[in-house]
Amino acid sequence: MRAMVLESFGAPLQLRELPDPVPGPGEALVRVQACGVCASDLKLVSGALAGTPLPHVPGHEIAGVVAALGPGVSSPRVGERVACYFYLSCGQCRNCRAGRGTVCLASAGRIGFELDGGLAELVRVPAALCLPVPEAVIPEAAAVAMDAIATPYHALVTRGRLAAAETVAIVGVGGLGLHGVELAHCAGAQVIAIDVAEERLALARELGADLTVRAGSAQWPAPSLVADLVLDTAVSSQTLAGDLALLRPGGRLVLVGYKPGLTAGWDTAALVLNEITVLPARAAGRDECERVLDLLARRCIRAVIDRRYELQAANQAFEALRGGALNGRAVVAA
Ligand SMILES: [Zn+2]
């Protein structure tokens, strides 16, 4: 099979011909139709994340068709369209039993991080992580559902407990933030979108944002804006300072962005005296991925795909994301 391989951190991916993976017991082989490109991939290829063995095939937003099954697998069936949930959580530990598998205490890794991922023609995955894709959902949408849609769902609904008629501010409307705008709008919230790029703000308005604010302008931070919940998908020292200024006393701040080494330097008086709840949110659970596939099938939301690239052009997708040029997700199709 052809695959885009990371051979050394900080270097571009290399197109290589690798032996086709063979599915073992309990595993499925998936022919990749689409693989989304995420900011986590940029961190991974730069070497900022621990635990990636080299050489490595990145890519964790995967959808495709089941090509073969290992011994003992009865579901999915060969030929079935699937999206691949990418956390190999144990299912048994205290966190898994509480529905918090992304912070599993005995994780076997993640597809596209510790294990080879979807920037390839074929990927080997645990059969149990293959989610059926509804007929109405195209492969590109099913792929980005696994992270760019499921993660803001987990952040807003599960962690943030967003309620209808609340006001939510979404700081950074990139791949995750734009889907956050749709999800919050569809939940009946008033949505404020904040970003540095006017094109992305225009797209956020199309997707349901009631108010948009350009970061770095005189409009923000602004004392007139008040939110019940802030979702920060960007997370920089500037946004972390601005997030608190947006929240009403008693409000919730949900963080999905992160940068290794960046500390959150809040005034403890502002946190404590206003009883601000800070809720970090990591990716999403398998059941949440199934729910967003259903939301896509019922057309409550749509996947925001900006650009499509051939497998061998995956480095260009990374460059577009790195340069802040995307309005929505970039997807690589094998
Ligand atoms: Zn991701």
Ligand SMILES: [Zn+2]
């Ligand atoms: Zn576990």
